[in-house]
Amino acid sequence: MNKTKDRTLKFEELNLSPNIMSGLQDINYTELTELQEEVIPAVLEGNDALIKAEQGSSRIASFIIPALEQVNKREDKDGTSVLVLTPNPDESKQIDELVWAMGYHAQIECASIDMDTEEAEQKESLQSEVEVIVGNPGPLQDICHDLRFIFRDVGLVVIDSADKMTTLNLQDKLKNILKRVLSDHQTLIYTNELNDDVKELTKQYTEDPIAIGFEDKPGMLTEPPTVDQNLSQGYIYVPNRMKITTLMAHIEDNPSDNCVIFTASKRGTDRLYKTLRKNNLKATSIHGKLSDEKHAQRFANFTNGDVQYLLVADIPAAELELDRVTQVINYDVPNDPNEYRYRANLVGSGKASRIVSLVSKQDRSDINELENSLGQAPKELPLPDKVKQKLKERKQKKKKKSRGDNRSKRGRNNGRSKKKKDDGLQLPRPSYDKLSGGRKGDTPKDQRDGVIGLIKKLFS
Structure with a gap:
């Protein structure tokens, strides 16, 4: 039974760093959404997760806020520590802008490697090793290949819109990018639909993940048990x-x-x-x-x-x-x-x-x-x-009933035939007088004219 929510959690209750809190205040983020209440604490605890969420700023903030908190707490901020992969170039830019706004006071930089930005600018951004890289799999794979780029300090990988990634057949590009992430890292996978391809991605790139936003949680992300051969x-x-x-x-x-x-x-x-x-x-x-x-x-x-x-x-x-x-x-x-x-x-x-x-x-x-x-x-x-035994009795009863029905049917048919025969012998032969309505006696001649009178004349 669903429990009624008592109140909305505020960001100040998450014990975030002052710099991150200042960034949230700049863009008027005061209360967490329902999705953020579930996701942010789980991410801050270091869990891998599969998260069901629709597109929108609430979803983006649910991984950007804990990502920036992790970056801000790092003693050595050199090198990229957060890698976000998304199939949509517009969303890549939106994430980039939100990182800049929320991470302004913490001086956290971000770059978008997308399909709409000049390649030279993208290569420069990647080589500068900004703290957060947001990329579309296609162009990011190509640039990493050209530069022979390796991610050595990434602590968090976010695969956004995983269902769209699989629909666009971007699994191979994802695989090629993630091969270049050599450091131990936490992985978050966001999807609006849980299909077999998303399950395979989750199995391949997460370790003991938790499921957030799904009703069918038990056994959803684990292999079903094998049936005991002795059973x-x-x-x-x-x-x-x-x-x-x-x-x-x-x-x-x-x-x-x-x-x-x-x-x-x-x-x-x-x-x-x-x-x-x-x-x-x-x-x-x-x-x-x-x-x-x-x-x-x-x-x-x-x-x-x-x-x-x-x-x-x-x-x-x-x-x-x-x-x-x-x-x-x-x-x-x-x-x-x-x-x-x-x-x-x-x-x-x-x-x-x-x-x-x-x-x-x-x-x-x-x-x-x-x-x-x-x-x-x-x-x-x-x-x-x-x-x-009951099946046998049912069949016998049905057979007996069928025989009784046949006898009854034959009896009804015989009676009907006899009746027809007898009735045929007793039917009176109609007289011409009855054709005129069955009247007898002296009927005025003028009343016997018409069709009936004509028939009588013909037969007489």
């Missing part, structure tokens, strides 16, 4: 409309000390909870919309052993802080192989430990994908005997 993995093909029956039969045949059951929705957990309780099994459920207090209470009931079954919906397995459970059941098969790996990682080792998936007709493609991606494919398990 028992299986799946059961579930007959149509017999999923709960199959689950209950499997639980009865394979009891466990503690079991986690994953479903695809809160509605699914609610339904299973009622079924388990009806069968006198102790269970509790958690889902993504549960309050922090209720989540903690229900989770503790399971970890303390008060309940045997934990039903989970809308929560990744990587977020569950469980030591080991005896059994994991995928009531709904995950469509992501990595989620399956994290679920399997919850299970302890031993003969009694297992992960089982219930595969309905619509889950066939998901289980096939799991079989292709996992080193050890799950094995198909036979249907529980109770399910086989």
